[in-house]
Amino acid sequence: MDIILFNTLGREKQVFKPIITGKAGLYTCGPTVYDYQHIGNFRTFLFEDFLKRILIYNGYDVTHIMNITDVGHLVSDGDEGEDKMEKGSARTGKTVWEIAEYYTKHFLEDAKALNIIPPTKYTKATDYINEQIDMIKCLDDKGYTYITSDGVYFDTSKLNDYGKLAKLDIEGLEEGSRIQFSTEKKNKTDFALWKFSPRNEKRQMEWESPWGKGFPGWHIECSAMSRKFLGDTFDIHCGGIDHIPIHHTNEIAQSEACTGKMFVHYWMHGAFLEEDSGKMSKSKGEFLRIETIIKKGYAPLDFRYLCLGTHYRKRLLFSWEILDQAKAAFSRLKLNVQQIRNDAKKNFDQRDASLPKEEKEKFTQAVNDDLNMPQAIAVLWGVIRNENLSSAEKKNLIDSFDRVLGLDLDKDNKTGDEIIPSEILEIVNERITAKKGKDFKKADELRGKLKDMGYEIVDKKDGAEVKKIRS
């Protein structure tokens, strides 16, 4: 079955055609490690994880590179202002190298807790300075650069299709609006490839280069590292929508000017997670982390379930209420799945059960249609409620779907070390139905019955959680 992806380049859904049959090269812009990643960042990383899992589900051998930005990202996203890493260092009193290590460690832990499959390789910008210098040399040799008092710049007027990804209206760009400029820039959209260390000041991160001591501009790392590991042209490149007008636009300019080839075939961008006050961002200083939601009593996978419920190209307005709803729905899902797993274990030899084609196709159709995860979740619930499927068939379908969903549904739902028995789950479900039907007397009776059987039920807004009573 075809995989359809919405390509920002062209602004339309297109059938995914890989460069090499059966293989997919994927590059996703990773974290800037001057602070913790917030749940907005993780919404983007989760969308990228769904994409990768879908490619794998369809049989692709995926080579996935994700960078870790530990140098060069300035607070403006352009070429002015402080280096985010140096700013983080001043804030925390640690060296830039220490904060890079510290925040990378936290990012990796959170990503793991969210069941995000690690990339084939994480590439740290500071590990590939030579490759970045080589690419700037390439651009220099081809006449795309010029030097100002603070760095080596890319002359965007030398490319006749600069800004094609963002459909930038170059003429219409107001000076000082979206991109800040230095007065020495020849064109408003020109950007730094290499920044010189300030005179009379030693930066914590600086390197020798043919143009003088300094550090790479932010965009060049992705061009240089993707080229090293995925080649001059590769299949898919992702990030959040904020990357369209500057970062990805400039990656395309550098890579295509240097190689003379098309850089990337499919560009995919995730919409923001926002709060009432607007986009969640690290620069605002206050933001929600995975640890924050854990402290409030949610599991990281509750957040994953929440993200599955909104299409990646739609804004996700975060609130504690919608996380509550996601948690409740997810706990109902786990209860139902556990019941199915128990039944399947009891009644069938699982090896005999088939994977019903129709349901599997419905699921594949949903995920292959530009990652329609809300629809995929609806298919999953449909399977759970389908009375014509045996428990073993359901279990096999759920296990298969979970390769994409990543919700640990293929594992037994345990309280402590114990699997919750089916008869308990049945009563829990019966009680949820009773409560929904406002039959509170029956609900109370069933709660008592569960208690007698050694289980405690904790009510949630839209469901319930069951725990073994520990004596």
Ligand code: AMP
């Ligand atoms: P950064 O660490 O700032 O380089 O961002 C890492 C990734 O998170 C990038 O792909 C950004 O586009 C993305 N991102 C930043 N803020 C948000 C947000 N509020 N919602 C979703 N994605 C975001």
Ligand code: ZN
């Ligand atoms: Zn990038």
